[in-house]
Amino acid sequence: MNTTPQPAIERITPFAGNALVVGVEPGQPEIVVITAAKLAETLQAKVYFAYADPERITEREFPDGTVQHSGLNPDFADDEVWQQRRDKLIAALNSVLATGPTEWEFRYLAGRADRALTHLARAVDASMIIVGTRRPGNSGRVRRLLEGTLGRHLAAHQHRPVLIVPTTVVDWKIPLG
Template sequence: MSNREAPQPSPSRLTPFSTHPLVVAIEPNQPELVALTAASWSQAAGGIRLYFAYVDPQRFTVEEFPDGTVRHAEVDSDSIDDSWRARQEELERSLTGLLASSGVPWEFRYLAGRPDRALTHLARAVDAAGIVVGTRAPGPGARFLEAVEGSVAIRLSHHQHRPVLVVPLSVVDWETPLWR
């Protein structure tokens, strides 16, 4: 085990939002609200660049590059599955349509492995001021996944120094009794 301490958040590590990009985690079929919230923040900060990223947990990172891109491979070395290419094209096409009128500069990165680690690498590589993520899609499966895998937003907030903006995609109506 290393005796090296992880750098801690401090005012000296604060990255100004007005001059540094944001990393935005997206998923296929995710509500548009995450991307639109990030675009709104970009516009408010003077048109900062957005780096949209999808992290494919079925692939692993082979090599990380200084611009935040990665070379990745299938977890099962005996299988040849290029479905990731279609997923990448669909995500980029969706973002292009959604952001066309916003005037916000953006790029897309297809990442692999653990979402918190991949997003942290990208944020470091592009010197991002923060990371934008959405909450898990609602539904019974979401609760199970969160219990098993944990929350990406929570892991990000505990393992890197940038602020994490969490966009709610489903909320609880506190007016309705839980026992109904």
């Protein structure tokens, strides 16, 4: 008998008025943030933008979705590096969201993105998780082959809907004639 809670109608968090969790990363196209902001406006929802730093580990998770984290190497104090990354991400979000009425917060998380975003979504009772597709390239293809995609991991390991925003498009033109 499976004791893990499964997706079910009674577990659906209503979309209107409930939070959205959005995975962001440095250098990500603005379309992910803009899509999330427009959806949040429509749903009158607060947005939690979050970055999960794979070079850090979670030491403690808090009920509001924040985490206490440290570097993977205890002999190397890299607090300045992650704080600079956090500040750049917040500045980029402020730039993109400057004109919108969207209510939002930023969370700097640690470890695997699927686990970190799932924890945050659970903590804020999000109705949905939004992520962008990965950028193309050989290193990205190999990584996806070995690890799978973030969207697929999220969809397989928690009950909230996952919206995947395309960040690059292959134009499939059908020749006429």
